[in-house]
Amino acid sequence: MKSIVLASALAAGILVGTANSRPLINQRALVTEVVFVTETIENVVVYVDKKGAPYLTTTEAKTTSAHSVVVSTTSVTAQPTTVPSPAPQVASSPAAPVQPVASASSAMPSFEFAPSVSVNKNKAPAVASAPPYVAPSPSVHKAKPTTTTPPPSPTEKPASSPPAPAPQQFSSSPAPAPEQPGPPPPSATSDVPAKKADDSGVLPMGITYDPFKGSAQTSDCKSEAEFASDFEKMKDYKAVRLYGQGCNQIPWAVKAAVKQNQKLMAGVYMSNKGGGEDLGQVIRAWKSAIDRYGSGNWNIVALFSVENERVNDHDMTASDVVDAIKRARDQLRAAGYNGPVGAVETVPATVENPSICDASDVAMVNCHAFFDSDVIAENAGKFVRSEIDRVKQACNNKRVVVTESGWPHQGDPNGKAFPNPENQRLALESIRAEFSNDMFLHNAFDATWKSDFSASFNAERYWGIIQ
Incomplete structure (x- = not known):
């Protein structure tokens, strides 16, 4: 039984050592957490005679700690990272709390909008008084200059027509989302x-x-x-x-x-x-x-x-x-x-x-x-x-x-x-x-x-x- 205890203790010591020194090379997609684990093991010494028969066993309580970190990266190739050893923890103290780790920014890149380019000058200018609603009207599609009268722009809706909603104001901020649960995927x-x-x-x-x-x-x-x-x-x-x-x-x-x-x-x-x-x-x-x-x-x-x-x-x-x-x-x-x-x-x-x-x-x-x-x-x-x-x-x-x-x-x-x-x-x-x-x-x-x-x-x- 004492031999089994000794073997278990040695195995635990090897695992702790491995966790403290192995390079972490596997890239993950997201930062999740840092977890500290504190455990108490027994340092066992077995004394044997010349024939190998044990005649005395001593034990000594020893507190060790290990931690593992899951890290995300946006680089194409994962870089080897050696996990540092934390300071020893007192055996009677509770496990250290989970600490958040900042991740790489997940924001989408910004967009550069092309500047406005002057449009077909053969198109007639818009009607001076903007309509509350403009139905379809034909427009010019002539690529080469002509000497003919410019074609029409949409005509204005008569004053007696039903009122239209208030004009849309354009800005860089998003418009109100439709009334339905859940964001777009x-x-x-x-x-x-x-x-x-x-x-x-x-x-x-x-x-x-x-x-x-x-x-x-x-x-x-x-x-x-x-x-x-x-x-x-x-x-x-x-x-x-x-x-x-x-x-x-x-x-x-x-x-x-x-x-x-x-x-x-x-x-x-x-x-x-x-x-x-x-x-x-x-x-x-x-x-x-x-x-x-x-x-x-x-x-x-x-x-x-x-x-x-x-x-x-x-x-x-x-x-x-x-x-x-x-x-x-x-x-x-x-x-x-x-x-x-x-x-x-x-x-x-x-x-x-x-x-x-x-x-x-x-x-x-x-x-x-x-x-x-x-x-x-x-x-x-x-x-x-x-x-x-x-x-x-x-x-x-x-x-x-x-x-x-x-x-x-x-x-x-x-x-x-x-x-x-x-x-x-x-x-x-x-x-x-x-x-x-x-x-x-x-x-x-x-x-x-x-x-x-x-x-x-x-x-x-x-x-x-x-x-």
Whole structure:
């Protein structure tokens, strides 16, 4: 028995010595704790006679201590580390408390936003009084200078239209998160777009839609019944683009799209000039509508855009847009949406601001052949295709979705571009010949609530496809 005690004591002594001198070379991912262990062992001496038979055993209590440290590192190769021996502990004292160890910083790197670059000067300046909500309007995509009248910017919403939410204020601080438990997962941080199943997929032919009706003097919102009727008329288009949350359009559109088995492109009308929508509020409206009418399934939303041509209209800078995209992605991931997030711009603004492309999961552009005075209706599709090729080259061959393209059926001519019903038919036929997917035709119905002006060739109200 005494021999067994001696062997155990020697083994314990060897283990303690090993713990105090072995280099720690295994790299770990996280700093966890420092643990001190104090134990009391017996120093045993056995006396034997000449024949090896034990005749006397003495013991002496001895207190020893050892500690182990788990260390994290951010270096590629683990460096050998020798653990120092701590001061001996008194046998009767309790074990030393766990002490925290500072870890390497886990903060994500900061991002340098590209400075704002001047955009296409052929685009008409924005309307002086910023609208509370701006529905889609065509914009120029001409790469070379022309002598024609500049194309229009979005027209302002009539004063009689429903009030829009307070304008979004941009800053480096994050916007309020959507009302739902739990933060977004680490893989969905704003700087690194998450891998998405539909990121490399395509959308069927789509169409753009706005919720207003009436005239510029008597503008009003469409009712829920009118939404249902409009979506019935648009059922052949399996994707519908919305521009914001005005007129309670989000829940009614979700309800109608679920019935018609359609996808939706969601949008936020952001603006630095006033009258813009709040990003967090719009995301919460989408989550509420999807929870209520879509069984909580975000698959009905195919794309999400934070703005529409605001850089082209000198309303927002490229840095503003990049920041909005990142904040939107974080909030959308937390709400359950894992699809593409980005911003809609004109072709020139996209090409001249690659930071927007880099921040977006897919490139989204509005492209209208009508605003090139050298393009006839029959060549509209070829013109749009050539412009999209420019975007793909500027965006490192990223997927491109054309979020607006069409031709007006009434208005004033723009050089060789004549707006009439026959030319609208020819232009749409030409666009369909070049694109079978990732294309939203503009617009579902005439926007009779808009105001015409010369820079739009008095065609602003007459882009409707469905009569």
